[in-house]
Amino acid sequence: MADTSAKELQAKQKTEVSAPSEQTTAGAVFVPAVDIFETEKVINLLADLPGVKTEDLKIDLHENVLTLSGDVAPFEGPDENDIFSEYEVGKFYRQFTVSEEIDQEKIEAEMIDGVLKLVLPKAEKTVPKKITVKAA
Numbered sequence: 768m769a770d771t772s773a774k775e776l777q778a779k780q781k782t783e784v785s786a787p788s789e790q791t792t793a794g795a796v797f798v799p800a801v802d803i804f805e806t807e808k809v810i811n812l813l814a815d816l817p818g819v820k821t822e823d824l825k826i827d828l829h830e831n832v833l834t835l836s837g838d839v840a841p842f843e844g845p846d847e848n849d850i851f852s853e854y855e856v857g858k859f860y861r862q863f864t865v866s867e868e869i870d871q872e873k874i875e876a877e878m879i880d881g882v883l884k885l886v887l888p889k890a891e892k893t894v895p896k897k898i899t900v901k902a903a
Contacts, residue, residue: 795857812885833863
């Protein structure tokens with residue numbers, strides 16, 4: 768007999784950053800959920816940054832450390848008061864160590880509907896090469 772029970776779709780809760788250093792700004796800091804996919808030529812990184820506008824997103828690469836940070840401003844206007852709020856505002860922050868395998872000069876970023884897509888192309892020397900064997 769087949770199991771016909773449906774699985775519930777549940778939203779993942781935001782996870783606050785737990786770092787050994789102290790914050791210098793007020794407010795919550797969240798870790799964006801990230802998926803990473805690899806092909807022979809690139810590594811694709813998708814980061815969920817709901818509510819972050821493109822102009823409020825910063826991507827830095829310094830000494831092989833890729834840093835993503837973005838601010839989410841409150842949605843209510845100056846004349847509005849919160850009655851009920853489940854959505855938390857604050858800052859998203861996450862860092863990755865980028866290996867020498869990545870061609871850092873060719874990294875591309877695109878933001879679509881709150882999802883950041885980073886394309887990290889592999890350096891030519893690390894892309895696998897196929898060697899054809901000739902029959903004698």
